[in-house]
Amino acid sequence: MEVLKIFQMDEPISKKLLPSQNSRSLNSSFKHSKVDQLTEMDKLRKQLIIAQSENLTLQKELSSTVNEEAENKEKLVELTKKLRELERKHEELLSHNTVNTKPKGITFDEIISLENKVLILEHKNRDLEAKLKKLHQITKENEEKDNIIKLQKDKLIEIESKLKQNENTSCAIDKIGDxxxxxxxxxxxxVMLEYEELLGKVLTERQTLLDDKNTVQNHLANLELAFNDLLQKYERAKKIVEGFKKNEEILRGQMTEWTKTLNNFDKKYTDLKMYAEKKISQANVTILNKNKGNIEEVAKLKAKILQSQVKINELEKHIKPNEIETVSLFAPLKNDLKRKH
Known part of the structure; x- marks a missing residue:
């Protein structure tokens, strides 16, 4: 009670005015307060070291997230380029493609390569989704760590208030004491100045970490928008590929029908060819037989002609003298007839 009365006094009381018991009690209380202050300072230093280590870990995690985000951005740029190329190819293919006619310049290998590219894009999208989940987890962890830092800051403020109270008490005790x-x-x-400097550094580091966190969140939002755009483009490409698959099935059905008709025409052609070859061989045989018969008949006719010519010559030889005789006999008759007419 006496000590409290002394603290409540306006002016400090000198050591001579105090009794011996009060001075001893003040010295002992001052020593105890100094020991308590030193222990509290040690605790504060330990807490500051822990906070600095946590800040370093946060900085490392943020740097890793920034690097991952840069890699994801590069991958997204590459994927967007590939998707634009695919869309351009799909538009070219759609401009040339019809359902009933076979497109020129399009092969099944190109369609298969497009399907493979789409599968690769699906795998990459899954990887990006996993990375985005990791980034969300990291942001949640950073928020938890920010909450922990806020709690530590509140504790530090409480400790500062206690230290200020201790400073005030120590100043009063120093005025009263030796x-x-x-x-x-x-x-x-x-020590207090060092503590204030360390606290200022911790606060500045925390502010930088918060700024980095905000930038990372902005980058993450941009990345989510880009990822949604990529998903929309992927869905469009998927629909286009499904249309190509349907057209491919239709074309394959038409190809099977065409192959069946071609096989039927081939069979008919082979049958007609065999039938024509048989008929031609039969006609050749008949022609050969007719030629042989005609040659024999011609030879017979030539022989008959020769025989008839010989007979004609013989008859002409017999007829000429008879003609002369008949002419000489019928000449006066002709003359008489002419005269009568």
């Missing part, structure tokens, strides 16, 4: 305790007070002030 002049030999000034060195300890100077050391305590030095």
């Amino acid at each position: 002049a030999g305790m000034d060195n300890r007070e100077i050391e305590f002030q030095k």
Whole structure:
């Protein structure tokens, strides 16, 4: 009670005015308060070291997330380029493609390669989704760590208030106590200055970490927008590929029908060819037989002609003298007839 009365007094009381028991109690209380302050300072230093280590881990995690985000951006740029190329190819193919006619310049190998590219894009999209989930987890962890840092800051503010109270009490005790305790007070002030500097560094680092977190969140939002755009383009490409698959099935059905008709025409052609060859061989045989018969008949006719010519010559030889005789006999008759007419 006496100590409290002394603290409540306006002016400090010198050591001579105080009784011996009060001075001893003040010295003991001052020593205990200094020990408590030193223990609290040690605790604060430990807490500051822990906070610095946590800040370093946060910085490392943020740097890793920034690097991953840059890699994801590069991959997204590559994927968008590939998707634009695919869309351009799909538009060219759609401009040339019809359902009933076979497109020129399009092969099944190109369609298969497009399907493979789409599968690769699906795998890449899954990887990006996993990375986005990881980024969400990292942001949640960063938020939890920010909450922990806020709690630590609140604790540090409480400790600062306690230290200020201790400083006020120590100043009052120093005014009342011995002049030999000034060195300890100077050391305590030095420690407090170091603590304030460390606290300022921690706060600045925390602010930088918060700024980095905001930038990472903005980048993550941009990445989500780009990813949604990529998903929309992927869905469009998927629909286009499904249309190509349907057209491919239709074309394959038409190809099977065409192959069946071609096989039927081939069979008919082979049958007609065999029938024509048989008929031609039969006609050749008949022609040969007719030629042989005609040659024989011609030879017979030639022989008959020769025989008839010989007979004609013989008859002409017999007829000429008979003609002369008949002419000489019928000449006067002709003359008479002419005269009568």
